[in-house]
Amino acid sequence: MIAEFVPYCRQRLVDDPHLWASTLFDEVVALGFTGSYPSLTAAIRDLGLRPHCEACDRSKGRDTAVIAHPAGAETQWDWLELPDPPSAWGLGKHAHLLVGALAHSSRWRGVLATSEDFPHLVEAMDAVVARLGGLTKVWRFDRMSTVCYPPTGAVLPSFGEVAKHYGVTVVICPPRRGNRKGVVEKANHSAAQRWWRTLPDETTPAQAQALLDRLTARLDTRKRMLDGAPTTVGALADAEPLRPPPGVVFPAELSDERTVTAQGLVSWRGNSYSDWPVQGAAHAPHRETQTRRPPSPPRYRRGRGRAHARLDGAGVVMVRDDGHVAGLRERRSWPGSR
Numbered sequence: 001m002i003a004e005f006v007p008y009c010r011q012r013l014v015d016d017p018h019l020w021a022s023t024l025f026d027e028v029v030a031l032g033f034t035g036s037y038p039s040l041t042a043a044i045r046d047l048g049l050r051p052h053c054e055a056c057d058r059s060k061g062r063d064t065a066v067i068a069h070p071a072g073a074e075t076q077w078d079w080l081e082l083p084d085p086p087s088a089w090g091l092g093k094h095a096h097l098l099v100g101a102l103a104h105s106s107r108w109r110g111v112l113a114t115s116e117d118f119p120h121l122v123e124a125m126d127a128v129v130a131r132l133g134g135l136t137k138v139w140r141f142d143r144m145s146t147v148c149y150p151p152t153g154a155v156l157p158s159f160g161e162v163a164k165h166y167g168v169t170v171v172i173c174p175p176r177r178g179n180r181k182g183v184v185e186k187a188n189h190s191a192a193q194r195w196w197r198t199l200p201d202e203t204t205p206a207q208a209q210a211l212l213d214r215l216t217a218r219l220d221t222r223k224r225m226l227d228g229a230p231t232t233v234g235a236l237a238d239a240e241p242l243r244p245p246p247g248v249v250f251p252a253e254l255s256d257e258r259t260v261t262a263q264g265l266v267s268w269r270g271n272s273y274s275d276w277p278v279q280g281a282a283h284a285p286h287r288e289t290q291t292r293r294p295p296s297p298p299r300y301r302r303g304r305g306r307a308h309a310r311l312d313g314a315g316v317v318m319v320r321d322d323g324h325v326a327g328l329r330e331r332r333s334w335p336g337s338r
Contacts, residue, residue: 001035002043009040010049017051020193027198067180069103072241074138074171076101076184077125079116082196089205097191097212098124100132101184103140105224105236107132108187109216112209118146119252122162126249129166131213134242139163140171140181148172165250167243190219 002009005028012019012027021041025033028040044050077100085095096116101108109131111124121144129135143150147159153172155163163170173180195215199208220234265272 001033002039005031005033006043006047006049009044010047013044013050016197017053018193019197023194023198026194067182069183071104071236071239072136074103074140075129075132075136075168076103076140076181078142078181078184078188079144080110080188080191082192086201086203088202096120097196098128099184099187099191100125100128101187102132102136102237102240103181103183104240105233106183106186106222107216107220107233107237108184108190110187110191110212112205112212114256116144116146118158119254121146122250122252123254125162126245129245131216132242133237133240134244135166135168136240136242137169138171139168140173142173142181143175162250165246167246190215 008028008031009024012024021044022037024044025037025040033040077098080097080099082095082097083093085091089095091114096113097110098113098121099108099110109128111127111131113120113124141147143153146156147170148155153174155170155172159170191212195212199211203211220232220237222233224231224233224236226236260266
């Protein structure tokens with residue numbers, strides 16, 4: 001069964017010697033391979049398809065300790081910086097993925113963000129909590145500057161308000177203790193190897209997020225043993241005593257720069273919003289206060305960015321009101337206007 005796929009596997013591993021076998025297995029299954037994952041890994045070993053890496057051999061065999069994680073006790077969080085995002089995304093050298101993992105069951109979810117600042121962190125955390133299915137008692141972080149003071153590990157007052165809003169306890173990992181949150185670190189590896197590494201260049205952010213959601217749902221079928229009985233990651237996660245999130249997201253103001261078109265429209269997250277027409281062909285900040293309440297009408301004030309509520313679940317829409325028309329009329333009345 002593996003013979004016709006050997007040239008493909010050899011070439012993929014020559015091009016990328018650190019490609020995970022599980023990622024390669026996903027690819028050859030899509031090409032028609034009907035064998036099992038162990039048969040593929042056995043072929044990689046027996047046929048010597050993976051080039052030798054001295055650096056990887058030296059990193060094996062380090063001492064580790066197994067840490068108990070009671071059900072519903074802990075969610076581990078981490079930012080993953082993803083190199084070389086598609087140029088059409090306009091993000092520069094890195095995209096940002098917030099990963100949250102349930103320490104007991106190892107279910108994990110991730111959400112793309114345009115920045116790692118405080119408002120985008122709060123927005124992404126709320127989206128990850130919804131995907132995980134609820135809240136644990138403890139949130140564990142490394143020394144993120146938006147969560148704590150990195151030199152001391154003391155939680156910032158601003159993030160303390162977030163923890164109070166969600167009813168969780170914040171725990172900061174000691175320095176140089178990456179294994180302490182090994183569940184989310186392993187999730188980072190899976191996201192990088194099984195999703196980001198194979199993402200086509202023409203993929204949009206929405207498509208990339210959908211592919212990630214599909215991958216994480218499929219990884220819930222991973223097999224586990226509980227008290228000698230076989231189970232899966234998804235079954236363990238569904239049995240965890242998680243609390244539902246609050247009905248309202250913690251209020252945090254997002255700020256992104258967008259170009260206002262000649263028609264006075266700002267494109268943001270798939271929707272188009274009216275803006276003051278005089279700002280056409282200029283970069284204007286677009287701000288949003290993140291809530292789950294119904295969207296309020298846009299307000300206009302010349303020379304400043306506007307605040308708009310995002311229309312979650314409304315699809316691609318264009319938001320205009322009488323203020324936009326009044327602004328266009330005012331611009332036409334200026335000297336030299338057409």
